[in-house]
Amino acid sequence: MSAISELSSLTRRKGPISAAERKANGRDNKAAYIFLLPWLVGLLAITIGPMIMSLYLSFTDYNLLQPPEWTGLDNFTRMLTDARLHNSLGVTFTYVLVGVPLQLAVALLIALVLDKGLRGLPFYRSVFYLPSLLGGSVAVAILWKQIFGTTGLVNQALAMVGIQGPGWISDPSTALGSIILLHVWTFGAPMIIFLAGLRQIPHMYYEAAEVDGASTLQKFWRITLPMLSPIIFFNLVLQIIGSFQSFTQAFIVSGGNGGPSDSTMFFTLYLYQKGFGQFDMGYASAMAWFLLVIIGAFTAVNFIAAKYWVFYDD
Amino acid sequence: MTKIQTLPAADSKSVDSTSKPLPPRRPRESRGNLAFSRSARTKGLVKHAILILTGGLMIYPLVWMVVSSLRPNDLIFREPGLWLNSLEMSNYTDGWSALTHPFGHYMINSAIVVVGSILGNLISCSMAAYAFARLQFNGKKLFFGIMLLTIMLPFHVVIVPQYILFSQIGWVNTFWPLIVPKLLATDAFFIFLMVQFIRGIPKELDEAARIDGAGHPRIFLRVILPLMVPALATTTIFTFIWTWNDFFGALIYLTDPDMFTVPVALRAFVDSQSSTSWGSLFAMSIVSLLPVFLVFLFGQRFLIKGIATTGIK
Numbered sequence: 001m002s003a004i005s006e007l008s009s010l011t012r013r014k015g016p017i018s019a020a021e022r023k024a025n026g027r028d029n030k031a032a033y034i035f036l037l038p039w040l041v042g043l044l045a046i047t048i049g050p051m052i053m054s055l056y057l058s059f060t061d062y063n064l065l066q067p068p069e070w071t072g073l074d075n076f077t078r079m080l081t082d083a084r085l086h087n088s089l090g091v092t093f094t095y096v097l098v099g100v101p102l103q104l105a106v107a108l109l110i111a112l113v114l115d116k117g118l119r120g121l122p123f124y125r126s127v128f129y130l131p132s133l134l135g136g137s138v139a140v141a142i143l144w145k146q147i148f149g150t151t152g153l154v155n156q157a158l159a160m161v162g163i164q165g166p167g168w169i170s171d172p173s174t175a176l177g178s179i180i181l182l183h184v185w186t187f188g189a190p191m192i193i194f195l196a197g198l199r200q201i202p203h204m205y206y207e208a209a210e211v212d213g214a215s216t217l218q219k220f221w222r223i224t225l226p227m228l229s230p231i232i233f234f235n236l237v238l239q240i241i242g243s244f245q246s247f248t249q250a251f252i253v254s255g256g257n258g259g260p261s262d263s264t265m266f267f268t269l270y271l272y273q274k275g276f277g278q279f280d281m282g283y284a285s286a287m288a289w290f291l292l293v294i295i296g297a298f299t300a301v302n303f304i305a306a307k308y309w310v311f312y313d314d
Numbered sequence: 315m316t317k318i319q320t321l322p323a324a325d326s327k328s329v330d331s332t333s334k335p336l337p338p339r340r341p342r343e344s345r346g347n348l349a350f351s352r353s354a355r356t357k358g359l360v361k362h363a364i365l366i367l368t369g370g371l372m373i374y375p376l377v378w379m380v381v382s383s384l385r386p387n388d389l390i391f392r393e394p395g396l397w398l399n400s401l402e403m404s405n406y407t408d409g410w411s412a413l414t415h416p417f418g419h420y421m422i423n424s425a426i427v428v429v430g431s432i433l434g435n436l437i438s439c440s441m442a443a444y445a446f447a448r449l450q451f452n453g454k455k456l457f458f459g460i461m462l463l464t465i466m467l468p469f470h471v472v473i474v475p476q477y478i479l480f481s482q483i484g485w486v487n488t489f490w491p492l493i494v495p496k497l498l499a500t501d502a503f504f505i506f507l508m509v510q511f512i513r514g515i516p517k518e519l520d521e522a523a524r525i526d527g528a529g530h531p532r533i534f535l536r537v538i539l540p541l542m543v544p545a546l547a548t549t550t551i552f553t554f555i556w557t558w559n560d561f562f563g564a565l566i567y568l569t570d571p572d573m574f575t576v577p578v579a580l581r582a583f584v585d586s587q588s589s590t591s592w593g594s595l596f597a598m599s600i601v602s603l604l605p606v607f608l609v610f611l612f613g614q615r616f617l618i619k620g621i622a623t624t625g626i627k
């Protein structure tokens with residue numbers, strides 16, 4: 001069971017264990033809290049504490065040197081008129097809304113081709129999975145920078161068929177596209193989740209449908225897709241949350257400045273520049289909370305929409 | 315779906331086959347006639363063609379990078395093919411000593427952070443997982459819910475105050491900010507992974523140990539830990555790869571070249587490079603990917619299982 005289904009079942013299940021049951025079970029509070037101690041300390045000191053602190057800082061002006069100065073909603077009103085921030089939101093939304101569906105579609109497609117007991121499956125699976133392990137590294141971002149450069153691999157290949165390609169990452173209209181492509185390239189991880197999901201669809205559904213004369217396409221729409229929808233949903237939620245936080249690739253490919261002309265200025269990159277470039281910590285905190293709200297909203301919409309398209313067998 | 319189940323065609327045999335892992339399926343086509351199986355064979359060929367083409371296209375840049383790192387510099391911008399006329403090792407020797415320290419220095423730094431992070435995750439996450447999977451305590455549901463939520467929490471929300479905290483205790487340009495959070499189980503999905511695994515271990519084993527007079531520390535150390543080695547292996551491998559690749563944390567906390575880990579060292583290399591040193595940049599990139607690649611080769615089984623059961627990246 002996935003983290004997400006576990007979480008929703010936590011909220012669904014009502015009424016704690018009865019008092020009698022509790023007594024019978026016996027509690028090991030002391031032992032439990034000792035085992036949980038590192039996690040509890042981390043939760044307070046590294047997660048919840050800093051969250052509260054950053055919420056506070058988002059209402060202040062703070063540059064690390066002078067003590068924070070309360071400025072009320074200043075940071076947030078500033079965000080309303082910050083054109084670069086609006087641009088960075090647009091870049092990030094494009095990246096998420098194009099990159100995630102595209103990556104999942106490729107992952108599903110390849111998983112479907114791989115599924116049916118194909119010879120050489122482990123080999124293919126490794127080949128497709130490898131990029132998703134390497135994709136987050138600086139080294140691959142460097143490679144990408146070369147491949148999509150003016151005289152990079154892509155244009156060398158295009159030149160062989162007589163096409164003069166643009167400088168993909170130096171042209172504002174294609175720079176983001178090449179980073180999205182890098183995201184799609186790492187489809188291996190969701191592909192493996194899809195493969196595991198496909199394997200759990202009972203074979204008899206297909207056999208029954210075949211007897212009824214269903215076509216391959218019908219089987220896909222009526223059996224595979226509904227049965228796989230919880231997995232698709234799971235992948236979608238996780239990939240969206242993760243993609244909103246992408247940073248390394250845009251940072252390396254653009255040389256840290258989100259260029260050319262802010263076309264790869266991800267929200268996270270802008271946040272980094274504000275917080276750790278200009279030490280405008282108050283503004284960076286406000287941005288971080290805004291990001292949390294956006295991700296929360298996307299996830300909530302996902303969960304609401306799920307009621308209409310995600311199919312649970314049980 | 316229930317309608318389909320009641321169709322007469324679902325004979326006893328096929329119903330049976332769903333309850334257990336399917337036996338090596340006889341190709342469905344073999345039931346059909348010859349023409350049908352021939353079209354199935356073409357279908358298989360088409361599938362292989364698609365897979366080889368897409369797979370080749372995906373891996374090509376990586377292979378090309380390896381080949382290019384063994385070529386003279388100017389060829390990198392002229393030669394899209396994979397043909398090697400001679401082996402040029404100078405990119406590796408040049409790249410190794412291109413920064414303030416030999417590249418090995420940064421690899422050792424990375425290794426320190428990696429080992430610390432792995433130990434941290436193994437100890438702290440397995441302890442928390444034992445409590446969540448086996449112990450009854452007040453607030454368990456609430457804490458478990460919070461733990462699951464923190465898996466999805468974007469780290470940007472905490473990074474500014476964390477930075478302030480760590481800089482106030484003088485930990486900037488030390489490895490502590492990268493290791494201590496792991497000792498405090500902030501990589502919560504490993505807790506989740508281990509909880510899932512422990513739930514699959516028969517409870518009778520704990521009970522037998524308890525009857526023999528073992529307390530929780532003993533049950534944890536002697537019964538549960540030895541049985542959850544696969545989950546520990548998955549955690550080790552993922553922690554290795556993620557920590558080795560981690561750029562953001564190192565970028566923020568490590569500004570002194572003495573302390574650079576491999577990703578920030580590579581970044582410094584990109585920034586400092588003149589247009590002529592792509593060869594050595596590629597060479598060091600490959601050196602930096604090599605450990606991940608080796609872990610992938612030998613730990614694939616655990617990686618794939620880990621992803622399939624918990625859906626982590």
